[in-house]
Amino acid sequence: MTRDELKEYIAGHFEGRLKPLESGRYALLYEVSAADLTEIAQALRDDSKLNLNFLCNIAAIDASDHFEAVYSVASLTGNHRLDFKVILPHDNPEIESTQEIWPAANWYEREMWELYGINILKHDNLTRFLLPDEWNQGHPMRKDWDAPDFVRFPELER
C-alpha cells in the first residue's frame, strides 16, 4: 500500500480512533488514546488489509510536560509502515502492555518502564535489566534527571 492509500484506508476504517498528526513527507503518524491502545493495536494487526504484524520499535519520549510512547509498526506483506503515539500524563504514567499482540514489545516496554518510569500494566516480567539490579536513583532517561557525578564544562555549553 502506498502512503496515500494507507492514509485513506485508515481514515475510512479507524475514523476518530487514530487521529492523524503532522508528519512531513514520511511515514504516517497518528495519535491513540491510552485507553483503547490495545484494542487498536489488535485491530491494526488483525486487519487483513493492513496486517501490521511487525513491531519495529517502541520509543518513549519525555516532552517535559507529558510522556509519549511511539509505536512504529510495519507490515511484512504489504510494504507499508506507520507510527502511532500515545500521550501520557507526567504524573503517574500508565500504559497497557501490547505484548499479547506483538511479543517483541516485551523488552521495549520493560526498557520504557525502567528508564522512563512509565508503568506497564499486565506485563509479565517487569524487572531491571539495563540498569544495575540495586538501582534506586530514579529514571535516568527523564529530562529532569541528571547524573550525580556528571562533569560539565560550562564554557562548552551552548
Added chain:
Amino acid sequence: MSKLKTQEFMVNMGPHHPSTHGVCRLMLTLDGEKVVKIVPVIGYLHRAIEKICENRTYAQCIPLLDRFEYVTSMSCEYVFADAVEKLAAIEVPERAQYLRVIMLELNRIASHLIFFGTTVMDIGALTPFLYGLRERELIMDLFEMTCGQRLTYNYITIGGVSHDIPPEFIPKCREAVKIIREKLKDYEGLFNENPIWLARTKNIGVLSAETAVAYGVSGPILRASGIKYDIRKNEPYGIYDRFDFNIPTYTHGDAYDRYMVRLDEIRESLKIITQALDGLPEGDIRKKVNPFTFKPPAGEIYNRIENSRGEMGVYLVSDGTTKPTRLKLRGGSYNHLQVLPHVAVGGLVADLVAIFATFDIIMPEVDR
C-alpha cells in the same frame, strides 16, 4: 528399581565467556547438558548513548553513534544522517549517495566476514576465523585509506560524506572485490558440505517464520526463516532502488540456513559494490552544513535501514534546536536476543553456542 534422584543446576554463561560475543550473560538452567531455561541478562555494556546524544549537537552525535554498533559503524552513521536529512529536507549530492552505498556494502561484507569467522570458531574450527579476518582487513584498509579510521569512521556526515575517496581507492576496491569473491569458494569448500558442520548446524535452533515475525526478528535471520523481506528492496532508502541484486532466502530457519544466507549476502553485496563503482559520478561529496548551528525543523521521524544484523532504526525527535530532543536507537540484536530463549531451550549447551553464534548478536547494539 528406584529412580536416581537428579537435580537441575544453574550455570552463568557470561558476562565473560568465550562465545557470548561481548558481555552478554545468559543464566542457564541445565538438566545435565540439556538447556531447560535461559534468562538473558543484559546491560553490561550500557553506555547511555541515547542520553548523551540529547546533550550533543547533531554533528557530535555521529562519532557517538559509531559506538552504537561498532561492527557496522557505517550503517549507524547512515541511519542517523539519513533521518536528519529527511527531517531537514537536505538533498544529498549524487556522488555522496554512491559513496555511501559503497561504504555501507563494504561494511556489510566486513560484518558478515566477522560473522563467518566467529561462528565457525564458536563451533570449533579455529583456522577459518583468521581467514575471515584476513579478508576483512582488505576492507578495513579501504576505510582507513578513505576516512582515516578502521572501526569508528565518522565518515557519513549530515549532508554527505566527510572525505572524498583517494584516487587509488577504486582499483584497490575492485581488487578486494575480486579477492573476496575468490576466497568465498574456500569458505564454501571448508564448510558447506563438511559432515561435522552439517551435523552441528542442520536442524539446530529452528526459528519458525511466525515466531520470527512476532518477535520482530529481522535481517538475515528472518530471511533464513523463509520470509523474503529486505528493507533495501521493500522500502528502498538512498539509491538502493537503482541496483540490481537478489535477496537470498532459505526456508528451514535453522543454523545452517542462517549461515548460508549471510554467505550469499556477501555475494550480493559484492554485486552492488561493482555496480556502484561503475556508476560513480563526479561532483560534490557533501552539502555544506554548519556543524555548530545546524538546526533541523521541529518534527519526528522513524528511519530504518537494513543492517547486516537486521533492521536498524532511529526514532529522532527534533524541537528545532541544535540538539536532538530524543534519539531512540533500535538494533536488530535487541529482538534477536529476546527470541533466543524460545529457540534454544530444549537443546544442548553446544547447540546454544551454535544458535547464539548464528544469530550474530553483538552486545553494544543491545545495551546501547
Added chain:
Amino acid sequence: MKRVLNGFKNLIKGMTITSKHLGRHAVTVQYPEERDKIPERSRGIVVLLSDKETGELNCTACMLCMRSCPTAAIRIEAPRGEDKKRHLKSFVVDHTICCFCGLCEQACNFSAIKMANKYEFSTLDKNDLIWDMHKLQEMGRDVPYESKKKKAAEKDETREAGKPKTASGDGEKTEKKEDQPEVKSDNQENSPGEVK
C-alpha cells in the same frame, strides 16, 4: 555408504584447503621491526601544525575545535590581549578521553589542528597522555599538510559578523560569543540548517 564416502571426501577437501595455506607466506607483519604503511589520512594522535616558514603555530585561538569536540578533550585558554585579539596561552589535548573522531580537524579553518597518522603514543603513566601546547607543536612539526589559510584569508574579506544563536551566561562565554560568528559565517550561506 555413499553418505559416508561423500562426507569423507569433504573432510579431505577441507583439510586440503587448510594445508594449502601451510606453504603460503604470512599476511601479518612482525610489528616493531616491520610496519604496515599507514595511509596519509589515518587518524592517530592530535597535533598542532606550525607555519612552515616562521615555525609559529597556525592556531588563531578561535575555539572552534574545542567547541566541536564531543568529549571535551580539547581545552584552550586564550585571553584577549590589548589589541583585542586572542592570544593562545595554553592548548591542552587529553588523549585519554579523545575519541579520534576528527571533528576538530574538520572544524578548523586555519589548518592548525590535525590528526596525524602517528599511532605510537603509549606510556606507563596516564598523565603523560595529557599533552600541552609545546608537545603538540613538536609532534606536529613533521606532519605534512595543505594550508587552508589562503582560502580562509579570501573569505576574510566577505566576513560579516552575525549574531550568535545561543544564549550564554557568564563572562567567559560572552567573550567567546563575539568570536564565534567570525568563523561561523563562513559556512552559513549555504547552510540548510537555517531552514525553518
Added chain:
Amino acid sequence: MILASVELIGVFRWLYGLLVELGLEEPWLSVVIYGLLSVTIFGVLCLIALFLVWWERKIAGHMQQRFGPMRNGWHGWYQTVMDALKLLQKEDIRVDTRDRAVFFWAPVICFVAAFLAYIVIPFGDGLIVADLNIGILYVIAITTFTVISLLMAGWGSNNKYALLGGMRSAAQVVSYEVPMVASILTVIVFSGSLSMVDISNSQQGNFIFNWFIFRPPFGIIAFLTYITAATAEANRTPFDIPEAEQELVAGYNIEYSGMKFAMFFLAEFVNMFTVSAIATTLFLGGWHGPLLPSWLWFIIKTLAIVLLLMIFRWTFPRLRVDQLMEFAWKFLVPLTFANLILAGWMKYAGWYW
C-alpha cells in the same frame, strides 16, 4: 634377574657392565639402572612435548597465515621452554572450595599416566625399556588412566564447567576405548602377538608394503578408525568436547594454574605423541624402513601422524556430545567389529597370509 630378561641399549648396556664390575648387586642394580632409564625417558619426552607444543603453534600459525612464535631464538624455537619456565614459577591459584586431595592428585595422575605408556614403545631397533609380552594391552590399560585424572580434576575444582568437562571426558574416553581396542585387535590378528616388538617385526621387509596399513581393506579401515578413536582419546578437535573452550571455557582444567596447568598441558601433548607412536608401531611398521636409521624412521612416521592430527585440529569444527557418542556407538563400533571379524575369518581361511 629382572634385567636379564630386558634388552638394554647402548650406554645402559655399558653402564650395566660398569656397575657389575663395581660389585653392585641385585636389587640395587635394577634400581639404579631403571632409575636412570626413567629419568632419561622422562627428559626426552618432556623435550618432545615441548617441541610438539612449539610445532603445533607454528603449524597453526602458518595455516592461518601468521608467523606463530618468532621471538625466542630462530623462529621462536625455545619459546615453549620459556613458557614452561614461566608456568613453573607462577603463583598456584587454588579455589577455597576445592576438594583438596582430589584437586592436588589429578594433574599428577594425568602426568604420570601419560609417561607410563612409554615403557613398551619401541623407539628403534632395541630402543625399548621393557619388551613386555602383553605390551599393547599394557598401553591400553595405562592410557585409560588419563580419564580418571580428568574426572578428578572436574570434580575437585568444584566448578560447574569443570564438572561438565570431566563428565564429558569420562563418557567420551570410555566410548572411544571400544572402537580403539577393536581396531588394535585387528592388528593383533594380523601379527599374532601382543608384544610391540613382535608386532613391529612382523611388518618387516618388502620395502614398505608389509606394513599393516597396506593390507586392504582391513588394514586401512583399522588405521582410519584407530586414528579417529585416538583423536578422541587425546581429546583433540574435532573430539575435544571435554575442554571445548567455546562451550565450557576450558573444561576440566578451568581452575588450574601455574605448574598444575602445565602438567595437564604437557600430558596432553605427550598423549598425542603416545597415540601417534602406537599408530606407527601398529600400522606403519614401527621402526622398520629402508635406508635411514631405525629411530629416525620411527620419529618421522610418528611426527607425520602428529601432523595429521594437527591438521585435523585446526580444520574441523567440533562435534556435539550426543553426536560424538552416536558416532562412536552407531558407526565406529559396528565398523571396527565387522572389520575385526572379517579379518579374523580371512586369516583363519588363510586367504591373505
